[in-house]
Amino acid sequence: MNFFLEILQFIVLLVYYLLESLVFLVVPGRKKNVSGEIVLITGAGSGIGRLLAVKFASLGATVVLWDINQEGLNCTVRLARENGADRVHSYVCDCSKRQDIYRVADQVKKEVGDVNILINNAGVVIGKRFLDSPDSLVEKTMEVNIMANFWTYKAFLPAMVAANHGHLVSIASCAALCGANKLSDYCASKFAAVGFAESIDMEMKSLRKTGVKTTIVCPYVINTGMFDGVKSKWPHVLPILDPEYVAERIISAVRQNQEILFIPRIAYVLYFLRSFLPVKAGGLLLQFFGNFDIMNNFKGRPKKE
Template identity: 75%
Template sequence: MNFFLETLQVFGLSVYYILESLVFLVVPRRKKNVSGEIVLITGAGSGIGRLLSLKFASLGATVVLWDINQEGLKETSRLARENGAGRVHCYICDCSKRQDIYRVADQVKKEVGDVSILINNAGIVTGKKFVDSPDSLMEKTMEVNIMAHFWTYRAFLPAMMASNHGHLVSIASLAGLSGFSHLTDYCASKFAAVGFAEAVDAEMRGLEKTGVKTTIVCPSFINTGMFDGCRTKWPRLLPILEPEYVAEKIITAIRQDQKMLLLPRCPYLLYALRNIVPAKVQALLEVYLGVLHNMDSFKGQAKKD
């Protein structure tokens, strides 16, 4: 196809896809059935991971729960079984350790089967200024928040490619799209998570593995305890999100094969503006939205003995 025809085709399809997306703002997309799928969720012992486990269980999926917290896993498993899950499997796994991920992944493949929906949800936050962040904590942030994604994809993606069926879900953050004060290592890990997921998605399309889908989730602060103490300048514009709301939106995005989910909705506009306005306007918006001081009163999740 020559340059003129291919350019015309791209223009025509672009107009069509834009109109299609506008229609889907009004008309709900069809939701795929996840009954019988094997869904692996990291960080399933609490918070969003637990809620996603319960929701997938209620939809008839086989849920595979990973966490380093044994008591949290037991409680999620109990609740999942109450929610109607036919099969619930729990595994203690330290997602900061590559060999632990590979070892437990092999167990899952032998005892449960090939994972068809992988949800990288486990994450940690330091919440300190860069100059005050210990090296060990910054390394741990990178190990859990992004390196673990490498190893879980390595473990489970080949089977998805072989069957041309699967779904890769990255629970990232708005901090993976824009820098935030006191979150330097966290932002670095989440930017990496977004870029990694997008790059793998591009590889799947290049290999014509169109049955392997990707969903990247970028929420603002969620009221799970992880960001206790954080405040937003304009709560009506950028509220602290409730976990139940976030989990439900994630499930819907996965079932509708939505590639990018930003929560709440206003960041879609802000993200678009970021790419076209001058740097000084970006800085002005950061001051207006209070993102330079959101973490000033950060406490974080209390550590259990």
């Protein structure tokens, strides 16, 4: 009897969630208020991290900014304050070092309070073929792009669980959905980031901590300088993304508790197609959309002397 009840419950909930998602496609859900929340953003000294900091600050949140670059942090703090923010805290933190993350996390908890919204945004990319990638840089990619997520969660998730209130945001990439030439380490780290975030979400649901939300963001290439030189093979279909647009979409997704965000929307279609196509057909699809040669003109951010 229990078996049939479980099946019935599964079918009812499945239909309900499908209808709910269709409704939200037409009528967006109510956006939650983030005023007064403590939002910590890694990699906040430039790019998407900087834009998210300014936008969250303008919504009344207390923003905590982490970056390895003091000059970049200073610029973000100034921009946030110019946009009316008065609760901005910045810390130099090397997200490739576990002990540095724990040290600065303790400092944040003492000086600012418990983090309510954690945004793991810091990232690095090599952009070389696997056999040409130095071991030290491969390790750095994994340390910053995925291992830092483990240590920030360890530092800030306990308070969220205790309060049954919080939000975990992982800025991953469309590189987390398929492999790409000259991005073996980057793809591996982003695949791992998505799997890690989904697993923690499952743990929260298992613990009945429904107040701890998760948002996984998978954008295509963003015009922030990190992937400077990269060009889209089909710019009208898969455009290089405007940072302001991406930041707005992320803010909106977080405020609506959206669990998965692909940018642009065609990424949902391509991900769906690849899920059932034969392997060779899937490979052909990736080749057609430029995954073989997307990094051919890659330069990346210029290194400071």
